Amino acid sequence: MNVMMNLLVGVQMLAALAMIxxxxxxxxxxxxxxxxxxxxxxxxxxxxxxxxxxxxxxxxALAVVFFGCTLGLAYLGHSRPAGGDSLLERAATQAPAAPAAAPVAPASEIPAGASQKPAAAPSTGAAAGQPAGAKAPASGSADQIPNK
Structure with missing residues (x-):
């Protein structure tokens, strides 16, 4: 059947070029x-x-040949098995099932001693680990390059 389709495609292409x-x-x-x-x-x-x-x-006459080849190709293409010959057609019919998601433990099963770190806050002043008496730098001074 593949030889017949190749022959019909070849005749259709020649008829189309001759018609043009x-x-x-x-x-x-x-x-x-x-x-x-x-x-x-x-x-x-x-x-x-x-x-x-x-x-x-x-x-x-060439138009009749062209349309005859088109009808023949449509018939042969429709009578193919569902799997098809191309990789894309086979992949669409044999697609694997989606994998199941990993089970998530409910909140009641999380151990009480689990350490949870708080979200990082922007570091300025005393929150940045400086002593309580230290002054925060002036605004914009950390972004400037010192002069020599």
Missing amino acids: GLILLQHGKGADMGAAFGSGSAGSLFGASGSANFLSRTTA
């Missing part, structure tokens, strides 16, 4: 007016009717 080329080669509706004044050569290569018949029929 043929569409770019075709004249627009306004190009016929320029040919009436002698600037175009409509009957040079493809006969008196010009290239419109040949190019438009070939483009229509």
Whole structure:
């Protein structure tokens, strides 16, 4: 089945590229007016009717091939097993269950002698471990660099 999908993708890509080329080669509706004044050569290569018949029929045939390949790829892609061939598809179908969270001990089971440190407060003055009689430094003096 993988060979068939690769073949269909290849044919679809070639049909798409050929359609792009043929569409770019075709004249627009306004190009016929320029040919009436002698600037175009409509009957040079493809006969008196010009290239419109040949190019438009070939483009229509390539469009049928392109849509046929698209339908074939959609059918083959839909009939695949649920696991799929890619790693992402397999990972999505075989995702492991989320691990259980570690059990948290209730507050009644915490030992009474457990030491808990208070949150650190900003250190200024006596709270910073200075003796009670020491003065706190002037504001901003700790941030300044002393002059030599």
